[in-house]
Each structure stands twice: as structure tokens, then as C-alpha cells.
Amino acid sequence: MPLNNLGEFGLIQKIKEQFSLNLPQSVEGIGDDCAIIPESDQSSLLVTTDMLIEDVHFLRSDILPQDLGYKSLAVNVSDIAAMGGVPQFAFLSLALPLNLDGAWLESFFSGFKDLASNTKIYLLGGDTNQSKNGIAINVTLLGRVENKFLKRRSEAKLGDIICVTDFLGDSAGGLKIILDKLPRSADALHLIKNHYRPQLNLQQGQWLSQHASVHAMMDVSDGIDSDLKRIMESSKCGVEIRIEDIPVTSVLKKFAKGHDFDFLQLALAGGEDYCLLLTVDPSAYEDLNNKFQLQFSRSLFPIGTIVEQELTYLQNGMPFKIKNNGFDHFKKADGHE
Amino acid sequence: MPLNNLGEFGLIQKIKEQFSLNLPQSVEGIGDDCAIIPESDQSSLLVTTDMLIEDVHFLRSDILPQDLGYKSLAVNVSDIAAMGGVPQFAFLSLALPLNLDGAWLESFFSGFKDLASNTKIYLLGGDTNQSKNGIAINVTLLGRVENKFLKRRSEAKLGDIICVTDFLGDSAGGLKIILDKLPRSADALHLIKNHYRPQLNLQQGQWLSQHASVHAMMDVSDGIDSDLKRIMESSKCGVEIRIEDIPVTSVLKKFAKGHDFDFLQLALAGGEDYCLLLTVDPSAYEDLNNKFQLQFSRSLFPIGTIVEQELTYLQNGMPFKIKNNGFDHFKKADGHE
Numbered sequence: 324m325p326l327n328n329l330g331e332f333g334l335i336q337k338i339k340e341q342f343s344l345n346l347p348q349s350v351e352g353i354g355d356d357c358a359i360i361p362e363s364d365q366s367s368l369l370v371t372t373d374m375l376i377e378d379v380h381f382l383r384s385d386i387l388p389q390d391l392g393y394k395s396l397a398v399n400v401s402d403i404a405a406m407g408g409v410p411q412f413a414f415l416s417l418a419l420p421l422n423l424d425g426a427w428l429e430s431f432f433s434g435f436k437d438l439a440s441n442t443k444i445y446l447l448g449g450d451t452n453q454s455k456n457g458i459a460i461n462v463t464l465l466g467r468v469e470n471k472f473l474k475r476r477s478e479a480k481l482g483d484i485i486c487v488t489d490f491l492g493d494s495a496g497g498l499k500i501i502l503d504k505l506p507r508s509a510d511a512l513h514l515i516k517n518h519y520r521p522q523l524n525l526q527q528g529q530w531l532s533q534h535a536s537v538h539a540m541m542d543v544s545d546g547i548d549s550d551l552k553r554i555m556e557s558s559k560c561g562v563e564i565r566i567e568d569i570p571v572t573s574v575l576k577k578f579a580k581g582h583d584f585d586f587l588q589l590a591l592a593g594g595e596d597y598c599l600l601l602t603v604d605p606s607a608y609e610d611l612n613n614k615f616q617l618q619f620s621r622s623l624f625p626i627g628t629i630v631e632q633e634l635t636y637l638q639n640g641m642p643f644k645i646k647n648n649g650f651d652h653f654k655k656a657d658g659h660e
Numbered sequence: 661m662p663l664n665n666l667g668e669f670g671l672i673q674k675i676k677e678q679f680s681l682n683l684p685q686s687v688e689g690i691g692d693d694c695a696i697i698p699e700s701d702q703s704s705l706l707v708t709t710d711m712l713i714e715d716v717h718f719l720r721s722d723i724l725p726q727d728l729g730y731k732s733l734a735v736n737v738s739d740i741a742a743m744g745g746v747p748q749f750a751f752l753s754l755a756l757p758l759n760l761d762g763a764w765l766e767s768f769f770s771g772f773k774d775l776a777s778n779t780k781i782y783l784l785g786g787d788t789n790q791s792k793n794g795i796a797i798n799v800t801l802l803g804r805v806e807n808k809f810l811k812r813r814s815e816a817k818l819g820d821i822i823c824v825t826d827f828l829g830d831s832a833g834g835l836k837i838i839l840d841k842l843p844r845s846a847d848a849l850h851l852i853k854n855h856y857r858p859q860l861n862l863q864q865g866q867w868l869s870q871h872a873s874v875h876a877m878m879d880v881s882d883g884i885d886s887d888l889k890r891i892m893e894s895s896k897c898g899v900e901i902r903i904e905d906i907p908v909t910s911v912l913k914k915f916a917k918g919h920d921f922d923f924l925q926l927a928l929a930g931g932e933d934y935c936l937l938l939t940v941d942p943s944a945y946e947d948l949n950n951k952f953q954l955q956f957s958r959s960l961f962p963i964g965t966i967v968e969q970e971l972t973y974l975q976n977g978m979p980f981k982i983k984n985n986g987f988d989h990f991k992k993a994d995g996h997e
Binding site: 357425 | 678687688689713715717749760762765782784787
């Protein structure tokens with residue numbers, strides 16, 4: 324069966340089944356934002372890896388090399404943030420066409436270093452190779468977390484308030500502008516910036532992880548429609564989402580209206596937001612949100628509730644069907660994240 | 661400056677300079693087979709990563725998917741072996757064309773699993789992606805080493821005996837047969853097998869690392885002409901190699917004679933042997949080699965001596981010039997390892 328019929332999740336499931344048997348005690352492999360390798364009673368190593376492929380994840384003609392360098396690290400930092408960890412050591416593999424200019428590569432590294440310096444990440448190794456086709460980038464990131472603060476996808480509880488830490492869809496809006504070659508107004512450039520240099524929620528992730536009232540947490544990388552299903556699968560629960568509470572920026576709404584596309588579809592299924600999706604004990608939500616506001620000068624966005632089963636979207640209490648059914652690297656026609 | 665003028669080593673040097681500043685205490689980054697991250701006074705984490713790119717490192721039409729799966733892990737295991745470590749946890753990123761058959765992928769994983777099972781490596785995560793062009797594979801491997809047994813490239817001492825743990829050039833001979841489309845006799849198939857399923861020296865690496873008389877160690881991945889230069893650079897020394905002592909199999913000699921090519925060039929500069937290159941205290945060499953023979957039923961191959969400076973090849977005491985000057989992913993015309 325060709326891979327486009329199998330789908331990424333089917334493939335990952337097959338691999339997971341094959342490789343999840345007999346792991347050493349307390350080691351957790353495939354199935355969360357990072358793998359967890361216990362170091363001691365106090366702390367664990369977190370490991371995550373992400374690949375960016377030219378013409379699938381980015382267009383070389385459009386993205387600035389410094390933004391690509393930044394983003395190739397950022398998508399991994401987001402995974403560490405999602406589990407409450409502190410990123411520490413990065414490993415970067417590159418496959419590069421021979422005709423690529425050295426200046427391009429220097430800019431790539433300057434963007435990588437921007438984020439690495441800000442987050443105190445050290446690049447400890449990698450592999451550089453020729454490519455006969457496009458650019459391929461792989462980053463593996465190691466981090467550490469205190470065991471008592473570690474957050475997983477699997478801890479959502481019935482009645483939990485589901486919330487996100489930031490607006491959704493700006494990044495997907497930026498990607499749409501790039502792919503559809505829409506005019507680059509100031510608003511368009513703002514959305515594109517969110518696609519190329521996503522705002523990370525690293526401090527928010529670390530702060531939230533220190534609160535026992537936060538039950539499950541993950542980053543929003545594939546669009547929340549898809550990511551909510553992962554929470555459901557891991558926590559064996561259902562999800563009810565209130566469409567009217569999905570946080571969308573006025574910039575995205577305005578731009579979508581002007582170019583006749585559906586901002587909700589982007590916000591729910593677009594992907595690459597890299598904010599955090601979490602579920603919170605309802606009795607502690609108000610207190611947590613107040614403290615979050617004091618700490619970060621902005622509020623959490625409650626968007627729904629953990630229920631017994633199924634993923635249901637409601638718009639003002641009425642069932643609502645979304646157009647696009649989440650993101651899958653192998654199934655999506657254009658293949659772009 | 662385009663990358664093909666800069667060269668891989670120039671590029672790595674630039675990166676190393678940028679990123680090696682102010683590393684946390686005792687952490688060692690770019691510059692050896694693995695990065696070293698201390699865990700405690702007793703042990704350190706070793707981390708290595710390698711990328712395999714279609715049409716650069718392998719031809720999909722020639723390599724069996726199970727061999728590719730095996731090899732993508734093997735090249736990393738070899739790096740852990742070179743530092744005396746025990747490999748433990750792997751992370752696998754794949755970029756795959758949509759039209760690839762699921763059966764291909766299952767075979768790939770079966771080969772990966774062959775080696776993982778034999779070496780007790782657990783696959784803990786990864787990333788699967790679509791590719792618009794060829795296959796790209798990245799493996800990051802974590803291992804552990806007792807600090808007292810850790811071996812580096814930088815510890816070679818004046819007068820040390822330089823040796824390798826296995827025959828050289830078979831893998832490069834196999835690659836030549838593949839690229840030049842030479843007839844696949846039994847001998848040819850043996851050489852190709854050495855290219856696709858290199859024999860690892862993991863137990864040898866662990867055993868050797870427990871001996872204080874072994875000073876410097878690394879794996880032979882880019883051809884010893886190139887790898888010796890890395891020892892020289894790290895240990896700030898020179899190297900004198902006796903051409904007549906380079907271990908070459910009779911199979912390679914015979915095949916080379918029959919097809920009119922220079923086996924020495926392959927043995928010295930071909931690459932992908934994945935045996936170990938080490939330097940040994942001369943006063944302890946005989947004892948070490950005797951014990952090695954008892955343990956592994958074969959001998960070490962002494963090929964030269966650490967001297968004050970320069971890389972010199974001697975054939976029966978007379979200066980000897982080799983044809984190819986080591987392997988560099990960016991400079992080599994055909995781009996194949």
C-alpha cells in the first residue's frame with residue numbers, strides 16, 4: 324500500500340507497536356511531544372526531533388535563511404515547552420545542494436543562533452551532507468525536566484477546562500498567503516512572520532507545568548483539530564469545543580474577510596501555531612488564570628471541556644462541522660505544514 | 661562562496677567556532693565521534709547523529725530497504741563504539757516520497773530492528789514526513805559511557821602505535837562495484853555486503869576503552885587518510901603510516917586486480933569501513949594485542965606510529981604518495997560515501 328493511503332498516523336502507529344515493547348522501566352518513547360528518559364528520582368531527560376524538508380515544509384525562494392534556521396530549532400523547543408522542560412542541547416543535520424551559497428548558510432546559522440542564545444541552548448553536534456535535490460534539515464533537541472513537573476498528553480480528566488495559550492491560525496494564514504501568492508500587505512507580513520518565526524511558549528510551559536491543576540499539556544503543531552484527537556487518544560476521553568471561543572486575531576479575521584477564505588478552518592486545522600494546549604482542573608481554573616495573567620500579562624483562552632467521548636464542535640450550543648479534518652503530512656494534498 | 665568551494669571541513673570549522681564558546685563545564689560538543697554530556701561523576705551521555713540522503717549516500721534502486729534500515733542505525737552505533745560507550749536510545753526521522761510502498765518501509769524497519777535488537781537499542785521517537793524528492797533519513801543515537809573508560813580523538817601520544825581493528829577498503833570496493841556497475845560475482849557480492857551491512861566493532865570498542873594503554877580512538881568512517889588527520893588535529897601530533905601493513909582482504913585484492921583498480925586507494929581514502937582506529941602505548945601493545953586476540957579471536961592491525969608532525973606514508977621505508985586525498989561530502993565529485 325503506498326504511503327499516501329496509509330497516512331502518517333497509521334504509519335506511526337505501526338512503528339509504535341513494533342518498537343514500544345519491553346522498554347526499560349520508566350522510559351517513555353513514541354506517543355508524546357518528547358521521549359522521557361529518567362536520569363534520577365528528581366529529573367528526566369526529554370528528547371525530541373523534527374525534520375524540515377524543502378518544498379514540503381518551506382519554499383527556499385520565499386523563506387529567509389535566518390528564519391529557516393530559527394524555525395528549525397523553534398519547532399523542537401516547542402516540544403520541550405509542552406512537557407514543562409528546559410531545552411539544553413541541540414544536534415543539527417543538514418543536507419545542502421552544492422550550489423548553495425555560503426552566505427545563505429551563514430544566515431541560516433545566525434537565525435538558529437538567535438533562538439539558541441535566547442533559550443540557552445548549545446549546539447553540540449550534527450552532520451553536514453551534500454544533497455542532490457533540495458535542502459533537508461533535522462534537529463534533535465535534548466532538555467531536562469523535574470519529574471514532579473513533567474506534563475503529558477495522557478492526564479486529561481473528565482470535566483477539565485481545555486485551553487490554549489495563544490491565538491490560533493495566524494501561522495496557517497501566513498502559509499496560505501505564501502502558497503496562494505496573495506498580496507503582501509502589512510497584515511499579510513504579520514501573518515507570514517507568525518509562520519516563519521512562531522512565538523514560542525517556553526516560559527509559559529515551564530510555569531504551567533509547575534501547577535498541579537494543569538493535567539494534560541501538549542503543543543499545537545498540527546492544528547488543534549488534530550492535536551485534540553491526540554489528547555483524546557492518550558487520555559481516553561472526549562472533547563467538546565466551543566467554536567465561538569476559539570481565539571483568532573483581528574488581523575487574521577480582517578485578512579480572511581478581504582480575501583474570501585475561512586479563518587476558522589485555518590485556526591482549527593491549519594497547524595504550526597506552536598502555542599500550548601492544556602487541560603485544567605475546573606475548580607482551580609480561575610485561580611490559575613489569574614496567576615497566569617499576573618505572570619504573562621495575558622489570559623489563557625478556554626475553548627472547551629473534556630467529556631466522556633467523541634470530538635464535538637459546538638457553535639453557540641449547536642453542532643458545528645469543520646471543513647478540514649486535521650493535518651497529516653502524508654495525506655494533505657499540498658504537503659505543507 | 662558556494663559550498664563546493666568551502667568544503668565540509670571548512671564549514672564544520674566555521675560552525676564549531678561559532679558554537680563552541682562558553683559550553684557548560686565538562687560538556688564536549690563538535691569535534692569527536694559523539695558529544696559528551698556528563699550525567700554524574702561516574703557516567704556521561706554520548707550523543708551522535710547521522711543523515712543518509714538518497715542519491716548521495718545510497719541508490720534506492722540498488723540497496724535493499726532492510727539494508728538501508730540497518731545501515732542508518734549502524735553508522736551511529738559505530739560512533740558510540742568509538743568512544744567506548746553502550747548505545748541505548750535512537751530517534752529516527754524520515755522524509756519519504758508519497759509513492760513509496762508500505763512494504764518498502766516495513767522492510768526498512770525490519771533491518772533497523774535487526775541491529776536495534778542485537779545491540780539492545782530502543783527506538784524512542786522520530787518524525788515522519790513527505791518528501792517531494794528522494795528519501796532522507798536521520799538517526800540520532802544516545803548512549804552511555806563510564807567516565808573512566810571514555811576514549812577521545814585527542815589523547816594520542818608521541819610514539820603510540822597506530823592500529824585498526826579490521827580490514828580496510830572492502831566497503832569502498834563494494835561502492836565502486838555499485839557505481840561502476842561491475843559484474844556481481846560472489847566476491848563482488850561479499851564486498852557489497854560490507855558496504856551495505858558494515859560489521860560493527862561495538863564490543864571491541866567497549867573492550868578497548870577499558871584499557872588505559874589505548875590512548876586515542878575513533879571510528880573509520882571517511883577513510884583513514886581523512887580520519888588520521890582528525891586524530892592529528894585533535895591530538896596535535898603527526899602520523900607515519902606503513903603502506904605495506906594496511907590490512908586489505910584477499911577478496912578485495914583479487915577483485916581489484918581483475919578489474920584494474922587500485923585497492924590501496926580504496927583502503928586509504930574510500931571510507932565507510934566502520935572499524936576502529938586507535939593509538940596504543942607502545943610498551944603495552946603486545947600485551948593488549950594478546951588479550952584482544954584471546955577475546956575476539958583475531959589480531960589488531962598495527963599500521964604506523966604517532967610522530968611529532970605531518971602525515972607521512974612509507975612503503976618499505978620509502979616515501980609514498982596516495983592518489984586520493986580523503987573523503988569530503990561536499991568536495992567529492994560523485995558525492996557518494
